[in-house]
Amino acid sequence: MLDTRDILETIQMIRQENLDIRTITMGISLYDCVSDDEDRLCQKIYDKITTRAEHLVETGCDIEKKYGIPIVNKRISVTPVSLVGGALSPDGYLKLAHTLQRAAENVGVNFIGGYSALVHKGMTDSARNLISVIPEALAETSLVCSSVNVATTKAGINMDAIRLMGSAIKRAAALTADNNSIGCAKLVVFANVPEDNPFMAGAFHGVGEPETVINVGVSGPGVVSSAIARAGDCDLTAIAELIKVTAFKITRVGQLVATEAANRLGVPFGIIDLSLAPTPAIGDSVAHILENMGLEVCGAHGTTAALAMLNDAVKKGGVMASNHVGGLSGAFIPVSEDAGMIAAVEKGALSIEKLEAMTAVCSVGLDMIAIPGDTPEEVICGIIADEISIGVANTKTTAVRVIPAVGKKVGDSVDFGGLLGYAPIMPLNTYSPAKFINRGGRIPAPIHSLKN
Amino acid sequence: MKAVITVTGKDGVGIIAQVATECAACDANIMDISQSVLEDYFAMIMLADIDKLNVDFSEFVDRLAALGRGRGLEIHTMHEDIFNTMHHI
Structure with a gap:
């Protein structure tokens, strides 16, 4: 049985104390998008994101209305792209960033995370190529978020990766200098990064995650x-x-x-x-x-x-x-x-x-x-x-x-x-x-x- | 399924009647009403059965909110599950 005090408490939390659901984030695996052709890889990624997340925003809005609680953000996280980019060149990774941007715009989410690399123990050529263009990617897109895991408790700290990230942060700041260096607000350097985090800018869809998931x-x-x-x-x-x-x-x-x-x-x-x-x-x-x-x-x-x-x-x-x-x-x-x-x-x-x-x-x-x-x-x-x-x-x-x-x-x-x-x-x-x-x-x- | 409708704002003639009429138009059956007036401030919580609603729940929410705006009242309609989930284990 509903109690008047409980009803009033809930309403007060929402209306006066800013209670909200901060984000519904859909995690999407990109493993099945792998291709040795750059254009085909980008197209498959675009198609998968726009298909899987087609109804994400409208569903979030419906639930918001049903329960009367704001759902502030609807977002997408994808498999760290350095794990599916394969032999992509730095230019290829930049093209991939634009693909993610277009997919995010198409489905109406306000951020997409997973322009990411896991380099806590060492760095593949693919991860290195990705990291080399993170500043440009963040400057040329508005919805793409990037994260790099440079350490874990089990592997130790990759100081070479930290050196690269210091440089990436400075370049991201310079490339977005006319906009308060906002590129850096979309870039996180992690230790022990969680694989199911729904919050930006650090969200990505981890390697042990299912095909699609809601966090x-x-x-x-x-x-x-x-x-x-x-x-x-x-x-x-x-x-x-x-x-x-x-x-x-x-x-x-x-x-x-x-x-x-x-x-x-x-x-x-x-x-x-x-x-x-x-x-x-x-x-x-x-x-x-x-x-x-x-x-x-x-x-x-x-x-x-x-x-x-x-x-x-x-x-x-x-x-x-x-x-x-x-x-x-x-x-x-x-x-x-x-x-x-x-x-x-x-x-x-x-x-x-x-x-x-x-x-x-x-x-x-x-x-x-x-x-x-x-x-x-x-x-x-x-x-x-x-x-x-x-x-x-x-x-x-x-x-x-x-x-x-x-x-x-x-x-x-x-x-x-x-x-x-x-x-x-x-x-x-x-x-x-x-x-x-x-x-x-x-x-x-x-x-x-x-x-x- | 039930909806909790809360109405707050300046008191006036016919608030309950108007909200009830809108509920009836949408086939929402009013099950309980608790209301109080403090000086000229009106507050009401209404519980309505929405199993036979003849419109989408979101349209029901919008229609009541629009009714409130027209009279300078705040009308919020929320599914009962949010209260049950938050306060009952």
Whole structure:
């Protein structure tokens, strides 16, 4: 029997606290598109995507209407293209990027992920060719997202790949200089990348995935934040419990939407990604959750502990609400996409070093951070190497999505618009790691005993 | 299957009658109504059986929302499953 209080609570979550389904992402395997002919490969990929995802957007809109909950994004992830590109030349890979763009436009999704390579242990010629044109691909398309996995806990860290990615990020920034270097916002460097992540820019359809799959990412920082604000003066045990209960409710809606989408599209349900994904909208901030827990500003000492508790409680609440959990699952802490993070950076309370510490206990990594445009390539490589090491040593996913905004310096800001938000340029430690980075090679996989 | 219809906004004559008329026109059977007026603020939750709906559910949602807009009210219609899923194990 429906209870009036329950009805009002749900409506309040949706209307006032920005509860939404952040994304329905359809994963599509491209293995059966393989061809030794460049044009035929592109045509088969285009045909497969536009056939499989033909009804994705309209189905998402129908479900949105049925349950009265916004489904903000409908997206596609595909098999990492370096695994199906075979002998494609760099020009061939560029052509493939345009194919993905046209397919995404045709079906009406707002991003397509999988312009990706997995190079954690070494690099095939195919992956090298792909990486060499990632900056051009991101500059010449608007919907294509790219990711490169450069490390795993089992394989160690491919420092040669990190060196290439530092260069790719700088070139992507330069090629999109007239648009706030937005190319870099569509490029992620990963450690321990998940194969079923529905969130962009890092989504791709992993090697162990079925032919087609539906993965759903939930959100709701505003709901958690409001619940904590209403709780008043209670201890942290009570706060953790409250977060769990709230995460459970949010995730149940995600499960409902995912099941319905999978059934309507005749595609297996994959996973729910239990994430608190902020947006720049007021009241949709992970930083504000931490501040409601009792921090004066996000970034104050205590932030890492608060975030660790939040992240853990979200997972504990969400796991019971869903059949299958996967993807990134945890609190996201992008700077430009979170009003509270932006404010904390502007106040000088939140530094990149603190953000790095925070990524050791939550989802993803250094995300949507704008840095000075004149940052040397080696410093970017150093940022990547540090962040990736945290993931490798702690057996978790970490990632880097930084934007060296051309022509901008500390004190300036960049506005990407929409969900990508705006970001103040953050200062960096400018001492050079060049010699360390330029050594190249691989950092061996870490030992898993003698833990300290 | 049931739909939960919530109506909020400035009170006035005939709100329930108009919503009920629209429901009847779509063959949605009203099963329960809870309503309150605080000063001149009107709030109503209505539960309607939609098994025999003669239009698509999404059209039903749109028609009620349009009715609300015409009178300066917010009318949201949602399938009951979202509430059951969120609040019941």
